Amino acid sequence: xxxxxxxxxxxxxxxxxKDMERAFAGTDLTTARVHLLxxxxxxxxxxxxxxxxxxxxxxxxxTGLVDALVGSEHVRRxxxxxxxxxxxxxxTESARDLMARMQREHAELNESLxxxxxxxxxxxxxxxxxxxxxxxxTLVTDAAAAEGSRDGGAG
Amino acid sequence: xxxxxxxxxxxxxxxxxKDMERAFAGTDLTTARVHLLxxxxxxxxxxxxxxxxxxxxxxxxxTGLVDALVGSEHVRRxxxxxxxxxxxxxxTESARDLMARMQREHAELNESLxxxxxxxxxxxxxxxxxxxxxxxxTLVTDAAAAEGSRDGGAG
DNA sequence: TATTGTTATACTCTATAACTATA
DNA sequence: TATAGTTATAGAGTATAACAATA
Numbered sequence: 001x002x003x004x005x006x007x008x009x010x011x012x013x014x015x016x017x018k019d020m021e022r023a024f025a026g027t028d029l030t031t032a033r034v035h036l037l038x039x040x041x042x043x044x045x046x047x048x049x050x051x052x053x054x055x056x057x058x059x060x061x062x063t064g065l066v067d068a069l070v071g072s073e074h075v076r077r078x079x080x081x082x083x084x085x086x087x088x089x090x091x092t093e094s095a096r097d098l099m100a101r102m103q104r105e106h107a108e109l110n111e112s113l114x115x116x117x118x119x120x121x122x123x124x125x126x127x128x129x130x131x132x133x134x135x136x137x138t139l140v141t142d143a144a145a146a147e148g149s150r151d152g153g154a155g
Numbered sequence: 156x157x158x159x160x161x162x163x164x165x166x167x168x169x170x171x172x173k174d175m176e177r178a179f180a181g182t183d184l185t186t187a188r189v190h191l192l193x194x195x196x197x198x199x200x201x202x203x204x205x206x207x208x209x210x211x212x213x214x215x216x217x218t219g220l221v222d223a224l225v226g227s228e229h230v231r232r233x234x235x236x237x238x239x240x241x242x243x244x245x246x247t248e249s250a251r252d253l254m255a256r257m258q259r260e261h262a263e264l265n266e267s268l269x270x271x272x273x274x275x276x277x278x279x280x281x282x283x284x285x286x287x288x289x290x291x292x293t294l295v296t297d298a299a300a301a302e303g304s305r306d307g308g309a310g
Numbered sequence: 311t312a313t314t315g316t317t318a319t320a321c322t323c324t325a326t327a328a329c330t331a332t333a
Numbered sequence: 334t335a336t337a338g339t340t341a342t343a344g345a346g347t348a349t350a351a352c353a354a355t356a
Contacts, residue, residue, distance in 0.1 A: 015291040068345090085315070106161065137170060139267070185322070204336080215340095240331065240336065315355105318349105322348105328342105331336100
């Protein structure tokens, strides 16, 4: 029997995760730390509060991740120019190189996956995944809102 | 600009993950524990060694997960009929109900995602995802093998 | 009074290594 | 000698709450 669509997608997610872990095994980097680096790479020097929002984790957690990345010389904390409470987290030169390389490999992976799909199916796959992710986003948002209203009051 | 295919897939993976966490927030269950329950649900009563292999984690880790699931009355440890060193981990009645419900919801989610895709695109999406997951599996396996040979010797 | 980041504390997932009981 | 599971130990990710410095 054909696997369900949803099982294919779950498997693909696991494979991405596994590949990421393998790629950084034996280094100071972990999935969470790379996620933070990637976020700084795409948003430029940011305060830890901003990074907490962008990464979807607590500010306290960002402190720990940044501590580790300072230790491994992937980021620096620099003073915020106008707010003495805050710091800006920025990539070091070597981390900038690393992120540039990662972005290149990311694009290559995309090409490689695209080539694996039959040419005649590519447009449909792109449309289908767009529809699926947008539908999923709605489902997750609605479920969260339903829980919120149950917690908050007028259920 | 259109997001890359690979970014769509990563987003979908994150949404699944987030939905899972939300669904079990406020209960004793976590992603790792549900994964174990799901594995027992699909493989029947199993030894911890078997579960370690199926879940891809260390036997020690299974001990901890099973401890927690015994505490929350989702599983029982029962003696292995022929090997006194081993135990069989089996679901309690309530966990069986829970897994049956999860399986139903899983199928419903699949239907719902399928309905989100234009009817004319569905076959192409199914083919495309099959191709992508199989291609990814090859990539991950090859990368792991390359690392293995680097570690092991005749690179 | 609100915000930024940190210290304090705690829980979960994960791993390896040493050990016990059994095979 | 090998295998199943546990104890011991450790590190990483995560969270909340209390606190300092600053806004």
